[in-house]
Amino acid sequence: MKETSVADDVMRAAVELFAANGYANTSVQQVVEAAGVTKGAMYHYFQSKDDLLFGIYDRMLSLQKEHLDQIIERGGPVGEVLRAVCIDVIETSIDFLPEGTVFFRSMHMLAAPRQSEVTRRRRDYNDTFAKLIEQGQAEGLYRTDIPQPVLIANFFADVHYLSHWYSPEGPEGKTLLAEQLTDLFLTGIDAKAAKGGAR
Amino acid sequence: MKETSVADDVMRAAVELFAANGYANTSVQQVVEAAGVTKGAMYHYFQSKDDLLFGIYDRMLSLQKEHLDQIIERGGPVGEVLRAVCIDVIETSIDFLPEGTVFFRSMHMLAAPRQSEVTRRRRDYNDTFAKLIEQGQAEGLYRTDIPQPVLIANFFADVHYLSHWYSPEGPEGKTLLAEQLTDLFLTGIDAKAAKGGAR
DNA sequence: CGTGGCATACCGACTGGACGGTATGCAGGT
DNA sequence: ACCTGCATACCGTCCAGTCGGTATGCCACG
Numbered sequence: 001m002k003e004t005s006v007a008d009d010v011m012r013a014a015v016e017l018f019a020a021n022g023y024a025n026t027s028v029q030q031v032v033e034a035a036g037v038t039k040g041a042m043y044h045y046f047q048s049k050d051d052l053l054f055g056i057y058d059r060m061l062s063l064q065k066e067h068l069d070q071i072i073e074r075g076g077p078v079g080e081v082l083r084a085v086c087i088d089v090i091e092t093s094i095d096f097l098p099e100g101t102v103f104f105r106s107m108h109m110l111a112a113p114r115q116s117e118v119t120r121r122r123r124d125y126n127d128t129f130a131k132l133i134e135q136g137q138a139e140g141l142y143r144t145d146i147p148q149p150v151l152i153a154n155f156f157a158d159v160h161y162l163s164h165w166y167s168p169e170g171p172e173g174k175t176l177l178a179e180q181l182t183d184l185f186l187t188g189i190d191a192k193a194a195k196g197g198a199r
Numbered sequence: 200m201k202e203t204s205v206a207d208d209v210m211r212a213a214v215e216l217f218a219a220n221g222y223a224n225t226s227v228q229q230v231v232e233a234a235g236v237t238k239g240a241m242y243h244y245f246q247s248k249d250d251l252l253f254g255i256y257d258r259m260l261s262l263q264k265e266h267l268d269q270i271i272e273r274g275g276p277v278g279e280v281l282r283a284v285c286i287d288v289i290e291t292s293i294d295f296l297p298e299g300t301v302f303f304r305s306m307h308m309l310a311a312p313r314q315s316e317v318t319r320r321r322r323d324y325n326d327t328f329a330k331l332i333e334q335g336q337a338e339g340l341y342r343t344d345i346p347q348p349v350l351i352a353n354f355f356a357d358v359h360y361l362s363h364w365y366s367p368e369g370p371e372g373k374t375l376l377a378e379q380l381t382d383l384f385l386t387g388i389d390a391k392a393a394k395g396g397a398r
Numbered sequence: 399c400g401t402g403g404c405a406t407a408c409c410g411a412c413t414g415g416a417c418g419g420t421a422t423g424c425a426g427g428t
Numbered sequence: 429a430c431c432t433g434c435a436t437a438c439c440g441t442c443c444a445g446t447c448g449g450t451a452t453g454c455c456a457c458g
Contacts, residue, residue: 006407022307024223027443039445040409049444104363105304108221146379147371149364154383157360158353164303165352172346180345184353188387205434226417238419239435248418 007045009035014052019098023053023106053106054114060099061121064092068128078136083182085132086155090178093162100163126152133189142189155185206244208234213251218297222252222305252305253313259298260320263291267327277335282381284331285354289377292358299362325351332388341388354384 013035017026028049032042046052071084093100107118130152136142142151158181166172187193212234216225227248231241245251270283292299306317329351335341341350357380365371386392 004407022223024221025308028445029443038409040447041407043445044407105307108304109224146383150371150376150379151383153360153364154357154380156364157356160360160363161352161356164359165348165355172349177349180349181353184345184350184387187389187392188383190386190392193386193389193392203433227419228417237435240433242419243432243434 004045006035006037006041010037010042010045011052011055015056015098015102018053018056018106019101023102023109050109050111050114053102053110054118056099056102057107057110057114057118060096060103061118061125063096064089065121065125067092068125072128072132078132078139079141082132082136083186085129086182086185087175087178089159090162090181091174093159094166094168094174094177097163097166097168100160104160104163126156129155140191143191143193146189151189154188158185203244205234205236205240209236209241209244210251210254214255214297214301217252217255217305218300222301222308249308249310249313252301252309253317255298255301256306256309256313256317259295259302260317260324262295263288264320264324266291267324271327271331277331277338278340281331281335282385284328285381285384286374286377288358289361289380290373292361293365293367293373293376296362296365296367299359303359303362325355328354339390342390342392345388350388353387357384 010031014026014031017031017034028039028042031052032039035042046055067088068085071088072081074084075081107115110118130148133142133148133151137144137148166177168174209230213225213230216230216233227238227241230251231238234241245254266287267284270287271280273283274280306314309317329347332341332347332350336343336347365376367373
């Protein structure tokens with residue numbers, strides 16, 4: 001049942017190196033050396049360097065989508081579902097911090113068709129998320145004075161940005177942080193928050 | 200008073216191409232062709248490809264820092280100063296959307312010493328911003344139940360994320376958007392928002 | 399049991415081409 | 429005569445991907 005440790009080792013090494021030095025600055029040679037295998041072995045399991053990159057994306061996207069579907073299937077009040085989704089995506093993003101770094105930094109290095117597949121799958125996630133917000137708005141939970149795409153961007157911005165500042169060695173625990181960021185987001189979009197503040 | 204159109208044209212072309220195809224995927228040859236000059240001309244004004252990249256960063260960082268200083272110097276209640284700063288940084292980020300794309304995507308391609316200079320200047324901005332938040336907290340304006348770095352990250356995440364979703368051709372006007380995002384942020388960090396929401 | 403046929407897994411030297419950077423040259427202004 | 433501003437040809441390096449080859453295991457067949 002072991003996915004031939006070689007392929008696995010290569011992927012692990014690739015994520016680390018890509019995250020640390022960037023995709024373009026990392027040679028296939030470096031990856032295989034770090035993984036303790038040879039170029040021949042690597043090209044036996046992967047078609048190209050591009051393949052390696054896509055593998056990283058594929059794993060992350062599958063995992064997150066899976067989580068999302070599970071949470072929604074579990075059902076419950078929209079407010080709680082949305083909260084659970086937010087917390088989950090932040091937590092998994094923290095678990096996959098290097099992948100996230102690579103993700104946002106190097107997506108444009110992917111060959112065009114794969115790039116659009118990634119985009120498609122991200123849009124999928126986004127749309128499902130949007131439906132939750134919409135439902136919440138219909139129930140009067142969330143404000144409607146700000147366009148939905150802005151509300152959504154406001155959340156994914158946090159997720160995206162994690163890999164730019166969060167350090168697992170820092171003082172913030174991942175669960176607590178997930179709750180705090182979710183709280184900030186939900187407070188911001190709360191219906192009764194509309195149009196307050198100075199000016 | 201003209202910064203020798205050549206250097207200017209090159210920079211403009213570079214930003215566009217770097218934003219569209221990435222720094223690593225753009226050859227110096229492509230840049231000079233797009234700019235309508237020759238390689239020799241370019242290397243007459245820039246020391247390296249790296250230099251080109253740093254030029255982009257330098258311009259952006261200088262501009263934003265300048266704005267920040269001006270707004271703070273103007274004085275006024277913390278709440279209004281902070282609001283003005285937020286709106287400004289969002290607006291300038293929209294004005295320099297391609298620069299932003301390049302910025303976050305390719306910072307790691309910079310030579311190490313320059314990378315740390317960029318980091319230093321960003322930290323500078325960050326610290327000044329942090330002081331505003333702190334002052335606001337001292338005045339009881341902003342919540343203190345969430346660590347300051349998280350509050351700050353929550354804002355810069357939005358700024359950062361702009362280049363990933365905002366399109367100037369879209370329905371959102373830049374000024375309005377800046378106000379909406381600022382509003383979402385300020386609502387989230389408002390003192391009387393602490394610990395609300397479902398669950 | 400052994401032998402031949404075949405597939406999978408892996409090795410590592412090599413190549414072809416791209417690309418950053420440079421060397422050289424030249425025109426025109428002072 | 430010399431310097432600035434630029435053009436063009438060229439060089440050295442690096443690197444993704446290839447390719448001929450080997451080792452190992454498996455199955456069939458006599």
